[in-house]
Amino acid sequence: MLKDRGEAEEAVQEVFTRVWLNARRYDAAKGRGMTWLIAIARNHAIDRLRARAVPEGDEEAVAALPDPAPGPEARSVAKGEARRIAECFELLDPARAEAVRGAYLDGMSYDALAHRYEVPLNTMRSWLRRGLQKLKECLEA
Structure with a gap:
């Protein structure tokens, strides 16, 4: 993102420092360790990019940059x-739909889901595999 190795190395050092200082805020029960770390690193890189000063006379170049936000057509398709x-998701059994959401949208582990729904781990794996298969079939139809 930063397009400068030295600046990227400095940013990584700062991110590790932030992680160390905010480690108490990490909740292992949510199972989002990597997501949490990536979010911190990404936000820090964006902050560094925003903090860069725009050189004199480059206002026109900045104005000519394309807007990274999705356009109306892309928003409509996404909606x-x-x-x-x-x-x-409504075609799935409610408990299985929630398990799929927990695993693939909330980052919960299979083990945590098995405990939540009081089923054996292999049963949870089957629920998730079959749930994904049904979602795929529905979306392909």
Whole structure:
């Protein structure tokens, strides 16, 4: 993201420092260790990019940069896809739909889900595999 190895190394050092100082805020029960770390690193890199001064005379170049936000067509397509996914989730048994959401959207471990639903670990794996298969079939239809 930073396009400068030296600056990237410095940013990584700062991120590790932030992680060390905020380690008490990490909740292992949520199972989002890597996501938490990536979010900190990404946000720090964005902060560094925003802090860079724009050189004199580059205002026109900055104005000519494309807007990274999705356009109206992309937003419309994404909204339709989100609606289709929600409809497909409704076809699943409610407990299994929540298990799939827990595993693949909330980052919960299979073991934690098995304990939550009071089923054996292999049963949870089967629920998730079959749930994903049903979602795939629904989305392909």
